[in-house]
Amino acid sequence: MNDLNSLFEPIAAESVVDLVANQIENLIVQGILPEGARLPSERELSEKFDVSRPKVRDALKRLEELGLLHVRHGEGTFVAQLSGQAMTPALIDLYARHGMAFYDYLEYRKEQEAFATRLAAERSTPSDKAAIAEIIEELKQAHEAGDLDTSEQADVRLHTAIVNASHNAMLIHMMRSIYDLTQRGVFYNRRYLRTVDGSGDSLLQQHIRIADAVMSGDPGEAEAAARDHLDFVEMSFRIGEERERREAFAKKRKLALETTAASPGQANGRPSK
Template sequence: MTPTAVFEPIGHESLADAVVAQIEDLIASGILKQGRKLPSERDLAEMLRVSRPKLREALQTLEERGLVVTQHGEGTFVAALTGSAMLPALLALYERHEPAFFDYLEYRREQEGFAARLAARRGTSADKERISEILQENERAWREKDQLASQEADFALHAAIVDASQNATLIHMMASIYELTRKGVFYNREFLKSIDGTGRLLLEQHVELGQAVIDGDEARAEKAAHAHIDFVEESFRFGIERRRREAMAEKRRMLSDYRSASGS
């Protein structure tokens, strides 16, 4: 879908204030997310059918309200509205403190389930078509062993389901969480695949989740979302225990080598 279908022409009696109101509504509803670049000034003025001076006036108002930022030579972008959700010090603490990491998973489990249930209930035909396309991309990436495309399809699916929930607060908050996860702040997807082996289980979980939303089955969608996060948690607990055993085995080996070298 082109941006032309997103922005609606402005009536002559409205002008700058109406431009502001329409873009604010797109941001508030989660259609325009933080970091999203707006169309060029010329294209946007044409879509809205307002003069470029009136458009500049509207964009200035939006910038004064902290909703957009203009980067010279780059364009106008939706501002960072939810930040990074957590300060660097807290993120570093999560990396060192396992209980905090599992608190994050517990939080995400409930939000993912809530989003999936709402998406199954409220998702439009356009939402479901998008989810179906992402599932196809997910399967293609898995077949072709395209790691980058597989990861992007993973994030895209979760984001599409949250978008289909039609809950603006959930959309903005989860977008922030997904961005952190995308950067590997909370966990590395490759680690999950190492537990899974081929990544087939992850694929099957995503297909079940997406299809349940497409089918409009609220209970099944929520259950699939919970099962996916449960798998993530169980995998990391297994991984932590495996690393602990490996560390202990290495210490025993080093002690044995020391004893052999010292002749004791």
């Protein structure tokens, strides 16, 4: 928790409550303080802002009244849930029963990620690039070790880090909800992609290509890499679905042949004598 102290800066004496509240608001709107983040204590904030604790308390109370913070007695002050769920549980279940919704999801995600990745290539800071590079190394190590769980987690964190590097507050908040659905396996499980990419090599190389383009500051290549990656995801699922469809028919044919062989006299609808 003490690590969050570095997010706050000393402020001037005039309009102290306003300035404290505004600084916390800015951290929330930029996605730096995400939903559910626990703020430092009043004492810690008072020391970091270099203002009295009553002023900090008033600022926190104002933000709580605005619905931006939530106080849990005995636990602390937390950033409230602001963006809500991207979809209600009922809508998620409905989409799960109607497979074409998955491709709508991919279509939406492709356009948003392509835009975010282009922006990230133009706007990413040294800190953004360091975070992306660290996740890429984690992906490489997990791939070499065959650690699928770590790969899945790092995959989502990489896409999140790239969107964060776009420094577009709207994209950051909207895509966080989308990635939450992905991480919970609402639309697909990453392991299903291995129906095409059995080794996971292609996925790793795609992520490396995206990260390299962002870190080298090449917007055109970054956008193209993001689109190619989502095209691969879509192609993989279409191939996987087709394989499952063929296998289902193959099983039915096998069952029909076995049944016919067991009762040869019933072929062509004629009962045996």
